[in-house]
Amino acid sequence: STLKIGMIPADGVGREVLPAAQRAIEALGSAIPKPEFIPLIAGWEEFNKNGKALPDETVRVLKEECDAAMFGSVQSPSHKVAGYSSPIVALRKHLDLYANIRPVASVPGTAGPDVNLVIVRENTECLYIKKEEIHDNADGSKTAFATRQITSKASERIGRMAFELALRRGAERAAPGAPATFWKGPPKVTIVHKSNVLSVTDGLFRETVRAVKENDGGRYDGVEMNEQLFDVAVAPNLYGDIISDGAAALVGSLGLVPSVNAGDNFFMGEPVHGSAPDIAGKGIANPIASIRSAALMLSSMGYLEAATRINAAVDAVILEGKYSTPDLGGKSTTDEVTEAILKKI
Numbered sequence: 443s444t445l446k447i448g449m450i451p452a453d454g455v456g457r458e459v460l461p462a463a464q465r466a467i468e469a470l471g472s473a474i475p476k477p478e479f480i481p482l483i484a485g486w487e488e489f490n491k492n493g494k495a496l497p498d499e500t501v502r503v504l505k506e507e508c509d510a511a512m513f514g515s516v517q518s519p520s521h522k523v524a525g526y527s528s529p530i531v532a533l534r535k536h537l538d539l540y541a542n543i544r545p546v547a548s549v550p551g552t553a554g555p556d557v558n559l560v561i562v563r564e565n566t567e568c569l570y571i572k573k574e575e576i577h578d579n580a581d582g583s584k585t586a587f588a589t590r591q592i593t594s595k596a597s598e599r600i601g602r603m604a605f606e607l608a609l610r611r612g613a614e615r616a617a618p619g620a621p622a623t624f625w626k627g628p629p630k631v632t633i634v635h636k637s638n639v640l641s642v643t644d645g646l647f648r649e650t651v652r653a654v655k656e657n658d659g660g661r662y663d664g665v666e667m668n669e670q671l672f673d674v675a676v677a678p679n680l681y682g683d684i685i686s687d688g689a690a691a692l693v694g695s696l697g698l699v700p701s702v703n704a705g706d707n708f709f710m711g712e713p714v715h716g717s718a719p720d721i722a723g724k725g726i727a728n729p730i731a732s733i734r735s736a737a738l739m740l741s742s743m744g745y746l747e748a749a750t751r752i753n754a755a756v757d758a759v760i761l762e763g764k765y766s767t768p769d770l771g772g773k774s775t776t777d778e779v780t781e782a783i784l785k786k787i
């Protein structure tokens with residue numbers, strides 16, 4: 443059997459770091475079914491060429507032919523452009539990838555704060571439904587509104603995803619030979635909200651996620667729940683986006699932080715960072731976020747050993763400190779870091 447993986451580099455450094463992820467997957471050899479990579483098109487450059495940021499054919503191939511996918515990064519204009527909308531947001535919708543799972547962990551033995559957490563970001567609603575309006579006021583000034591949508595349905599499935607992930611992390615940490623992590627004690631889900639202010643929308647989110655634990659016949663008894671210090675943080679779309687970028691700073695660079703867009707049956711790995719126009723084309727983008735995203739895609743599909751092999755190789759290269767890209771203070775290129783990791787895999 444083969445593993446068909448749709449590869450969507452999109453724009454900017456996505457094109458430089460996605461090949462590194464492909465090479466890491468290829469280096470796994472027989473640890474996974476033989477991978478077959480299907481190049482697919484999307485992005486801002488594609489929009490400027492052919493008028494569509496996400497071609498129908500890309501969606502069709504992903505849905506009908508692929509077992510999983512990897513996405514690079516899209517460059518989105520910060521002003522409104524007629525006819526353009528972000529292909530990554532559209533892809534999450536088309537493939538029903540309702541969660542964006544973003545682990546942030548520092549490598550034991552390296553300098554900096556001890557971090558080991560995962561942010562489970564709701565991927566389909568909140569302010570990102572993009573219902574925006576602008577009104578002219580009588581005095582010539584303007585008022586803009588954005589509608590924020592929170593549903594019990596989306597909150598419940600993201601809550602369940604977070605608790606299931608907490609169970610899995612607990613089991614992984616308890617397994618014999620598990621690598622050391624900074625999280626001690628039982629797994630914990632933290633609900634990120636601001637329901638003291640937004641009591642209706644965040645209130646619904648908070649209550650719904652709490653009910654997942656309370657109504658589940660004891661399945662999640664071993665998982666603690668609180669609303670602060672976190673192991674697994676479950677958050678609405680906007681807060682999840684913001685805190686994961688903040689958490690990335692704790693481990694030194696956005697170039698290190700992976701994510702996977704997860705539904706019930708399909709997974710799309712994606713580095714958290716964007717197209718990094720300031721360094722694109724120079725061959726110095728950090729490939730680690732992309733390579734770790736490949737591992738996360740594989741572990742989400744159940745290929746735990748293969749994922750561990752990639753992650754251990756990445757950690758070893760970080761710990762040795764011989765090869766690192768400029769975002770981490772090093773002088774290595776994307777290719778040099780990738781080669782060092784491939785050798786360890």
Ligand code: NAI
Nearest residue numbers: 515516517518530696697715716717718720721727728769
């Ligand atoms: P960014 O993530 O592209 O860059 C932020 C900073 O991190 C820059 O200094 C960049 O050089 C650095 N950086 C990012 N990835 C890196 C890597 N692999 N190695 C080394 N350094 C790295 O975010 P920014 O500048 O806010 O946005 C740039 C473009 O990316 C915009 O068009 C934005 O819309 C898009 N974007 C796309 C995302 C996606 O595809 N999911 C997510 C975030 C932004």
Ligand code: MG
Nearest residue numbers: 683684687714
């Ligand atoms: Mg972001």
